[in-house]
Structure formats: C-alpha cells, structure tokens
Amino acid sequence: MKIELEQRGRYLLIQAKGRLDASWADHFTQTLLLQIRKGRHHLVIDASEMIFLSSAGIRALLMVYKELNIVHGSFFITNPTSFVEQTLSTSGFQMWLGKGFPEDMPAAGIAGEKDAAENTGIQGFILKDDAQLTAAEPAAWHPWQAVDKKRVQALVFEKDTCALGIGSAAASFEDARDHFGEFLAVAGNVVYQPPDEQALPDYLIPEKQFLPRMQCIQAMSCNGEMGHLIRFAPTDTTPFYRISALLTNILNQTGGKSAGFVVLGEIEGLVGTALIRSPGRLSKEREIVFPEIRDWLTFCGERSYSHQQALLTGVVSKTGATFLSPMPSAPHIAAHIHAAVFPYQPLPNGKIELESAIAKFFNGPPPLAVMHLTDDDRPAVGLGESALIRGACWFSPLQNPEVLS
C-alpha cells in the first residue's frame, strides 16, 4: 500500500493506494495516528485507488476514527472504489463514506493555512474570571531534617484540591515511616512514588465515599476552582514549551500573582529527581552530601519520558520561598513542581474540563514515574529544564500568597 499525505487547509488528505489488508493495516494505522498526534485532526481518505479492504483494514480505520473522536476531529472516506464502498456499507460503516471533498477544503496544491495542524500556538480560555485558590502548607519537612510523628500530617484530598509534597499512603506514621516519597494530587486523585528504585508509582482514585488519604511530611495544597485554561501546541517556531515559558504565561495572566496550576501535556523531556530512601529513616537532622546523596535521591541523568504524557502540579511565584526554588533558566520565577508520567493518550481539543481529563489518565494504563522537577543548569553538561510539546494548563491565582513566605 502506498500512502500519500497532502495538507489542504485544515484537512489532511490521505491518498491510500493499494490493498488495506492485514499486511498493511498496522502501517496504515501508525501513519495516521502519528499525524493525529501531530495535531492533524481532520482527515479525508481518498479511496479512489484502494483496491481491497479486509476486516483488518476496517479495524485500522476504526482505530483512527476512535482516536479522532477523542480529540473531537473529523474523518471521512471519499471517492471509494465500488469494492471499498460495498465492504464498508455492508459492514455498517457507511457513515464514513462521502462524495467529493469538504466545501472548505482548498484545491490540490494549495496548503491553505500556514500550519494546518489544529490548535497551534497558545490559546487561552477564561473559565471563571474571579476564581482563586487557597493555599496551605500543612507539613513542611525540608531536607534533611529528622522525621518524627509530630511532623506528619494525615491529609485527605478532595476533588477541588491540587497538592504536592512528600508522603506515604499508609494508615499510620509507623507504617509510613519507611515509605515517604514524592506525590502529587489532582482532582482527588493521588499518585506517589514509593522511595525504592525498583518500586512502581502507586495511585489512589476517589471512588464513591473513598477519598485518597496520605501521611505527609511535606505538602503544599491549593483548594478551589481553576479560573484559567491555556491550550498549547507546537508551531513552526515553537516545537515545544519550556516549563518556565508556561509559568511565565501563568504569571502574566494572573498579573504577577502567585498561582497554583495543573498541566497535562505530551512530554518533550522531563528533568527531575525522586527520593529512593524514605526520609523517615533519618533519626537526626544532618547534611547529606555526595556521594551519600546518591543513596537518597535518584536523578534522571537524561531528558526522560519523551512523548509520554505528564501530569504536573505545582505552585509558582515571582518571589522565592522555602517551598519554592528559583528557576535558573528564568530567575524571575520560583516554583515547586511535581510530575507524574503516564503512557500517552490524546487530549481533546479546545476547552476541556480538568476533572474528567485527569480521570481518563488515572483510569487508563498505570503511571510510569513520579518526580520532583529540577532545572539542570550545570555548565556544559546540564540537561536544562523540562518541556512539553502540547497540552493543557489550568491555573488560578492564590488568594493567600503569604502562605508561601
């Protein structure tokens, strides 16, 4: 099978020539899914030279169709050969069939818009103009203080809370002592990294009366509604968005006020660290230096998890605070960000709702990692800061930024 792609305005015209059968179905699916991932969400398949379509081929078309449904795209097959038309009609997929091309589709050879991918650049939405978050820092452990029972707070995460810190999903301090690791909580869902190099991230999902609960030695939480949403997608000049660029955008939109935020986005590369030994094992405060630090923290060593999906939450401010570190690549910003990595799933276009978008990931394939993001500014060998390719960022200003100081 020969697949030729031609961008015409907002439509991607796919000339599929030959047999769409079991031998070619996977190649066809992967080619089109990649285009969808790149933001091309209106597909027109010209089947005038598709001479055969098997059930494997129909399955390939169905997978593409479902993916486009998720992102609210469009899909139809035009000029089918009689065999393809009959196969699709008798199989119950006649709704995909059409004649000719969409009216707003430019003629052959005219690309139309400069970059015809959907939703390029940054789009802003105001969800609730006066929404504000209430910040709290109920637990404030700092490296490398000893941990005793008095430092631990049992926190329950409501659906209007986003939070990050170091905690353990345990019933008591005694159970939690050896298991404190990085966590983040968004819309009532919690994902945390047990402090063991071999442990997989674990997660808690709110169900019926159950609300996730963590024993926390460090926590910053933001309660309330997200008032703003930014959608970002690559352009010719901006193939990805550095975290500092997203945070600068947040601060610009909040008029420089400190803010709490949640980001879901396809990863260009994450840079971060995570505990591999529980601070609960510290019997007294002390400075932990190299090389011992390697027994307590792991560092990614390279820009990680490219093309997976990241769920980020954090707090950003123009002024530093004990909980916030200035970002070396953008010294006017101080932030504390935790990231959870999930296998890639597409996000719908446009204005999307935080709770349902997050739920889709927590109910999908399990998370791959949780980390505390860092901005690696080491001369020559530094990995830089984390960056995302496309996604959604919800945020609101803090009504009580003094909590950060």
Added chain:
Amino acid sequence: MLKIDSVSKTFHAGTVNEVRALQDVSLSIEDGCFTGIIGTNGSGKSTLLNAVAGTFTPDAGSIHLAGHDITRWPEYKRAALIGRVFQDPFAGTAPDMSIAENIAIAMKRGQHRSFGFAVTRAFKDDVADRVRTLKMGLEDRLDNPIGTLSGGQRQALTLLMAVWTRPKLLLLDEHTAALDPKSAAKVAELTKIIIAREKLTALMVTHSMQQAVDLPDRIIMMHRGAIVEDYQDERKQRVRVPDLMATFDRVQKRELFDESVAGMLKAQYC
C-alpha cells in the same frame, strides 16, 4: 555449595591498561540453585565465571566449592568438580571423533584416563538412552563424527556431556549466544530441563534478559566488576525483562549522578 568470598582481580595492574575486573565480589550459591549472571559488556560476569573455573587465580579472596577451598587449584583439578559449556559450540568436543567417543571422554573428566576400550555396547546403550532425552534423533547417530552436527545439536550434546558425571557445579558461559534463535531456544529449554532433572548447582552467564528471566532461580546483575543486584526468591519470581532493563538504567543513572548533580540538587531540592 559455591562460596565466593571477597574475590578481586585486576588485570594489567599499575599500567595504563589496568582493569579492575572483579572488585571484592562475594556470592554464595546453595546446592541445587541455578543462578544467572547478567551485566553490560566488561561488567565482570565472564571474569567471575573464569575465576570459579580456575582460568586465573584471584588477587584476593577465596572460592570454596562443595567444601573444598579451590582458590589455588589449577583448572584441570577443578574439572573433577565442575562441568562447563562454552559459547562456541565447537569448543570442548573433538570434531573427528564420534558422538559416543566424545561422550566416553567426557565421562572420564577429572579421572585417570587410559587407552582401554571405552565404547562398549553397554556403554552405547546407556549413551543412546541419555541422548534420546534431547529429542533430537541423535541416538541413532552415535557413530557419526560430532563435527557433522549443527551448532545447536553439538551444543545440546556438549551440555549433556558437561553434566554426565553430575558435577558439583555447572558453568554456562553464554552457551546459546552463538546459536541461531531456534537452536538457542531449544538449548535453553534443554538447559532448564537438565538442570532441574539432575538438581544441579549452576552458574550461567547470559546476555539475554529473557533467558535470565525464564531459566534460572536467581539473577545476579554485575556492573564494573561488582554485584549491583541480586534477584532471588519472590523478587526473582516477580521480575520481568523490563524490570531488568530498568535496573540497568538505574545503575547507569547512578553513574551519571556526580558531584555536579549533587550541587545542583542541593540548590533546587526543597
């Protein structure tokens, strides 16, 4: 039981080519335990196998096998206790001699050998019975030169010969690496069956993560001459290939975590 205690070996010591191949390696393997050794190139896994086989004498430490301190024993003397299968299927057999003659020599390993008549009818019947367990049809070809067999057939026979006298320890040095995938899978399957049937203590070096997961009871991971992971019991039962890959990744990440990373994190980890 095999007990390796604080064994170190440095090649070309004091030169620019100095290689610290084994660094204070300690490992105990219980009787009947099948242990796999994995690691990156140059990690020391084959060196450890060679240290046990007696290819060289360690600079420090001791090796005990079945109650004997074999640290200073020469290789030929250890052969009475150790069976070995090499990567090259053509190593360890005499190509112009028949299958039966090769086996006759192997069964005298570690014993006094003379020019007496080795291949009797009774012996051949016994050989045929054992070779039949390989399910390769070789029992009907015992008089054929072993050099006429394929690599997979020859490696299967080499394996059978290595365990013929039920050694105290079986060493497998990437013994499927030179075979085509189908033969490698067959020899790997035979390895598992034979070791389980004979209840052998075995040490296998492999580059195949899948083989490490599928065959042994325990997995040792080596890096830069040291043991960095030891999967046994329920951890071994749970481990899968991606876990091993992730462990390699972690080991390499730890190497990248230098003093400059520590300095960067000190400023940013709060």
